[in-house]
Amino acid sequence: xxxxxxxxxxxxxxxxxxxxSCNGSTSNIGAGYDVHWYQHLPETAPKLLIFGDNIRPSxxxxxxxxxxxxxxxxxxxxxxxxxxxxxxxCQSYDSSLNSFVFGPGTKVTAL
Amino acid sequence: QLQLQESxxxxxxxxxxxxxxxLVSGGSITSTPxxxxxxxxxxxxxxxxxxxxxxxxxxxxxxxxxxxxxxSVDTSNNxxxxxxxxxxxxxxxxxxxxxxxxxxxxxxxPWGQGILVTVSS
Numbered sequence: 001x002x003x004x005x006x007x008x009x010x011x012x013x014x015x016x017x018x019x020x021s022c023n024g025s026t027s028n029i030g031a032g033y034d035v036h037w038y039q040h041l042p043e044t045a046p047k048l049l050i051f052g053d054n055i056r057p058s059x060x061x062x063x064x065x066x067x068x069x070x071x072x073x074x075x076x077x078x079x080x081x082x083x084x085x086x087x088x089x090c091q092s093y094d095s096s097l098n099s100f101v102f103g104p105g106t107k108v109t110a111l
Numbered sequence: 112q113l114q115l116q117e118s119x120x121x122x123x124x125x126x127x128x129x130x131x132x133x134l135v136s137g138g139s140i141t142s143t144p145x146x147x148x149x150x151x152x153x154x155x156x157x158x159x160x161x162x163x164x165x166x167x168x169x170x171x172x173x174x175x176x177x178x179x180x181x182x183s184v185d186t187s188n189n190x191x192x193x194x195x196x197x198x199x200x201x202x203x204x205x206x207x208x209x210x211x212x213x214x215x216x217x218x219x220x221p222w223g224q225g226i227l228v229t230v231s232s
Contacts, residue, residue: 002157036218045115046207048220057220089158093215099173100217102150104157 003028004090004103011109012080020106022073022090028101030071033093037066037075040087040105049088050075082110113138115208115223122229123202129195129228133208140189141166144213147184147191151204152225159204163211164191198230 005023012018022035029035037050048057050066053073065076073092077084089105119131133147140147149161162172164182172180181194195202205227209219 034216034218038219043224045222045224046209046219047222048218051218051220052216091158091218093217097174099175100160102158102160 002104003094003097003101004092006088006090006103006106008104009107009109011111013111014080014082016080017076017078018080018108019077020075020088020090020108022075022092022103024071024073024092024094024101026071027096028071028092028094029068029073031095033095035066035068035073036091037064038089038091040089046089077108080108080110084108085110113210113221115210115221117206117208117223117226119206119226119228121227122231123198124232125199125230126197129193129198129202129230131193131206131208131226131228132190133192133223134188134190135210136189140184140191141186145210146213148209148211148219149182149193150207150209150219150222152207153201153204161193161195161206165213200230202228203230204228 038046039049040046053068054066063078087105090103094101114136116134123129146165148163152158164170170182179196184191205225207225209222211217
């Protein structure tokens with residue numbers, strides 16, 4: 001069972017906005033540790049999408065944005081495209097476990 | 112552009128040692144302020160951080176795996192390795208190597224493509 005929790009799946013029509021939540025606790029997100037997001041397509045290397053809660057690496061479209069509040073974080077995808085269909089997972093650090101921790105991943109589907 | 116590529120056997124027998132290597136190209140494994148990492152994903156499950164190794168050889172591991180894991184670095188060949196002892200079926204997973212900036216708040220980038228390792232007799 002993952003320390004960070006995410007919904008198994010989210011979906012939306014092309015062009016719509018979808019959000020993915022990442023819920024943690026006071027020993028990880030709530031302790032102020034940064035949240036990072038990755039996009040993962042089958043049989044490919046995971047791709048960094050957001051780091052430091054809300055910073056996009058060079059080359060990542062501004063349709064992707066991150067936010068954090070309390071013990072939770074969110075990834076928003078605006079203007080959903082078919083190419084965005086992938087698994088998305090969050091990552092942080094947990095001071096109780098002395099370990100980097102990941103969410104279980106959320107599958108995004110463009111209807 | 113930095114690239115990482117995992118290699119090793121795709122099948123390991125129970126109780127034996129799983130050994131993987133990550134070859135780094137397009138940059139030096141000794142570049143600062145970076146360190147090298149292993150992450151795995153069992154089938155149908157989430158990602159699990161295995162451990163981190165500095166170019167100096169100092170390493171830190173997930174406490175849940177620490178007793179069975181050895182991480183090492185070969186700077187002359189720009190690669191780093193993972194040894195996981197006494198494997199069971201629960202160690203069946205896709206194993207990824209990744210680079211990270213040295214920091215508690217760090218993120219992993221880039222990642223290798225991953226290698227599926229199955230533990231079975």
